[in-house]
Amino acid sequence: MKALKLTSLFYVFMICTSFGKEKKAIQFMPGTYGICNCSYETPSAPLINLTFFENNVFHYTDRSDAAHPFEIEGKWEIKDNRIILSDYLYDAPFHSVWKIDTESCIRSRSKMNFRRLCLVQPC
Numbered sequence: 326m327k328a329l330k331l332t333s334l335f336y337v338f339m340i341c342t343s344f345g346k347e348k349k350a351i352q353f354m355p356g357t358y359g360i361c362n363c364s365y366e367t368p369s370a371p372l373i374n375l376t377f378f379e380n381n382v383f384h385y386t387d388r389s390d391a392a393h394p395f396e397i398e399g400k401w402e403i404k405d406n407r408i409i410l411s412d413y414l415y416d417a418p419f420h421s422v423w424k425i426d427t428e429s430c431i432r433s434r435s436k437m438n439f440r441r442l443c444l445v446q447p448c
Contacts, residue, residue, distance in 0.1 A: 351406060351425045351426075351427065351428060353403060353408070354428070354444060355377040355378060356445075357374060357444070357445045358430075358442035359372075359374040359443075373386070373387050373389055373440065374387075374445075375423075375431075375442055377401055377408070381402060383397075383399060383400070384397075384398050385397040385398075385410070385413075385419075395417075397410075397414075397415045397419070399411055399413030399414075400412040400413075403425075406424060406425045407423065407425070408423040408425065408431060409422055410422070410423070418435055420433035420434075420435045420440055423442075430442065430443040
């Protein structure tokens with residue numbers, strides 16, 4: 326009797342989960358992602374700027390910590406809606422895995438530091 330209930334429960338569970346939403350891949354557009362400073366009156370460069378080139382090369386600039394700004398270049402690839410940054414020469418931890426959030430935004434988490442960058446349009 327218990328075996329029949331467990332088997333029935335298993336089949337009901339399998340049927341319910343098979344009708345779940347199908348994940349669709351979000352289209353990623355190479356370009357410059359960052360925080361747009363269009364509304365600011367200062368001509369300074371964006372604090373965080375991540376540029377993806379179509380030949381799978383990236384350029385990452387982070388000036389959010391004035392004491393330790395850095396620039397990194399390397400290669401990028403997409404795996405399962407995630408952008409993986411690789412082949413760079415930098416030893417300190419930084420945001421090297423980005424999730425494609427929407428068609429024009431990406432997000433990342435490194436320890437307890439969260440970032441969300443969007444495709445920057447010219448001001």
